[in-house]
Amino acid sequence: MMDNFPDFRFAFLEADAEFAIVHKHRIEDNLDNVPYLKDMLSHPLEWYFDRLYFLVEGEMFEHNAKRLRQAIDEFGEDHLFFGSDMPHTDGLDNIAAVAEFKKMDGLSDKVKEKILGGNAFRIIGDSVM
Numbered sequence: 001m002m003d004n005f006p007d008f009r010f011a012f013l014e015a016d017a018e019f020a021i022v023h024k025h026r027i028e029d030n031l032d033n034v035p036y037l038k039d040m041l042s043h044p045l046e047w048y049f050d051r052l053y054f055l056v057e058g059e060m061f062e063h064n065a066k067r068l069r070q071a072i073d074e075f076g077e078d079h080l081f082f083g084s085d086m087p088h089t090d091g092l093d094n095i096a097a098v099a100e101f102k103k104m105d106g107l108s109d110k111v112k113e114k115i116l117g118g119n120a121f122r123i124i125g126d127s128v129m
Contacts, residue, residue, distance in 0.1 A: 002051055003042045009051050009123060017054035017071035017080055024049060024074065049075065053123055055083040056115055058097030065104055068115075077111045081119045 002008055012020065027045060031038045041048075054075060060068040071080055082098065102112060 002048055006051075009053060011053040011081070011123060012055055013083065015055065016057045016060060016083075017075065018060065018067055020052070020054050021070060021074050050079075053079050053081060053119070056080045057083055061097045061101045061104065065101070065107065069106075072111070077114050078119055078122075080115050081123070082116050 024045075031041075031045060052075075054071065056068055056071065060071065068080075082101075098116065101116070104112075
C-alpha cells in the first residue's frame with residue numbers, strides 16, 4: 001500500500017513507540033535471515049518507517065526519559081508525538097508528566113515542542129485550522 005501511496009502517513013494512536021522499536025528490529029532480523037522477504041520490498045525498510053508516526057505517553061518520560069530517548073534514536077524526533085489518552089482515567093497522570101517533561105534536561109526546547117504538539121500539527125496540516 002505504501003508503495004502505491006507514497007505520501008500516505010500512518011500514526012499509531014493506541015500504542016506507544018516502544019512496541020515499534022522491537023517490531024522494527026524483528027523485521028530487520030527477518031529481512032536479513034529470509035532473503036526473499038527483502039526482494040518483496042520496493043524500498044529499504046527505513047523508507048517505510050519514515051512514513052510512520054508513534055505515540056509518546058507519560059511513562060516514557062520516566063527515568064530521565066530513557067525510553068523516549070531510545071524512540072528518538074530509532075525513529076527521529078519528527079516521528080513522535082505526545083498523547084494524553086484523555087479522557088481515560090490515566091489522563092491526569094499524563095498531564096503531570098507533561099509538566100515534568102517540559103522541565104527535563106538533555107532535550108532541547110525544539111524537540112520538546114515537536115513532541116508536545118508541533119509534530120501532530122505538521123502531520124495533520126492545515127486541516128485542523
